[in-house]
Amino acid sequence: MFIILMGPQGSGKGTQAERLLPQFHLESIATGELFRNAVAAGTPLGLRAKELMDRGELVPDDVTIALVEDRLEDQDARRAAGEDVRGALFDGFPRTQAQAEALDHLLARRGGKVDRVILIDVDRDVLVERVAGRRICPNCEAVYHVTHRPPRIEGICDVCGAELEQRPDDVKALERRLDAYYAYTAPIAAFYEQRGILARIDGSKPIDEVTASIQAALGGIRERDASGQPA
Numbered sequence: 383m384f385i386i387l388m389g390p391q392g393s394g395k396g397t398q399a400e401r402l403l404p405q406f407h408l409e410s411i412a413t414g415e416l417f418r419n420a421v422a423a424g425t426p427l428g429l430r431a432k433e434l435m436d437r438g439e440l441v442p443d444d445v446t447i448a449l450v451e452d453r454l455e456d457q458d459a460r461r462a463a464g465e466d467v468r469g470a471l472f473d474g475f476p477r478t479q480a481q482a483e484a485l486d487h488l489l490a491r492r493g494g495k496v497d498r499v500i501l502i503d504v505d506r507d508v509l510v511e512r513v514a515g516r517r518i519c520p521n522c523e524a525v526y527h528v529t530h531r532p533p534r535i536e537g538i539c540d541v542c543g544a545e546l547e548q549r550p551d552d553v554k555a556l557e558r559r560l561d562a563y564y565a566y567t568a569p570i571a572a573f574y575e576q577r578g579i580l581a582r583i584d585g586s587k588p589i590d591e592v593t594a595s596i597q598a599a600l601g602g603i604r605e606r607d608a609s610g611q612p613a
């Protein structure tokens with residue numbers, strides 16, 4: 383089963399992905415997180431991505447698509463070795479029409495398809511408040527919010543005890559990231575709407591309510607076999 387979580391910066395994609403992954407036995411393919419890992423590892427890809435991310439710009443399609451293909455090939459290899467791999471939840475991918483078309487090709491080659499696209503809708507002014515209050519753990523990547531989801535001890539990760547930080551792109555590039563979302567990513571919702579697989583979710587509600595709405599939207603496609611095809 384292959385699901386896409388779409389939505390502007392701060393709409394709650396990462397927050398909701400964390401809750402949905404275990405329930406649907408899916409693996410996360412979150413391109414922003416993959417780029418941040420590459421930045422932390424200091425790879426050539428990381429160096430190139432950092433510059434663009436810090437400016438709030440998208441990483442080029444060819445680089446991003448190759449990164450996703452690499453993750454799908456990794457799943458293929460593990461499945462071939464007998465591991466129970468049931469598909470993926472794409473978080474922050476695709477973000478352009480070219481990426482959406484490339485994903486169709488990558489999945490079709492594996493006999494799969496995009497089963498459902500969840501678009502988490504939130505007004506721009508709310509997004510700004512959410513991103514300003516977001517704190518992340520640099521060690522285990524847990525996500526908090528200073529008022530909506532505070533850690534038990536201020537500034538300290540509940541999970542691993544590391545000191546929480548603000549993401550560099552949250553401090554300086556939010557408006558540009560939002561502009562890129564509305565210019566390149568929001569229009570691809572129509573691509574999925576035409577196929578009848580898009581569900582729009584009101585992401586301005588509290589976190590638990592948003593989770594419940596997404597679960598309801600995914601309810602009909604819960605049971606799938608290991609190849610990602612309907613059982």
Ligand code: AP5
Pocket residue numbers: 389390391392393394395396397398413414415417434435438439440441442446473474475476477481512513515516517525526527528530531551559585586587588589590592
């Ligand atoms: P990426 O990491 O994907 O960032 P993003 O899309 O900007 O999304 P965010 O992580 O900012 O927000 P989110 O929706 O996950 O919100 P969260 O759950 O944290 O991408 C970073 C960069 O990488 C891009 O700018 C680009 O340069 C590059 N990139 C990535 N993918 C790419 C691609 N495909 N192509 C090209 N370039 C790419 O929630 C936000 C805050 O709100 C948190 O503090 C949370 O606790 C709180 N919150 C969440 N839900 C609620 C709620 N319902 N009520 C109250 N608070 C809430």
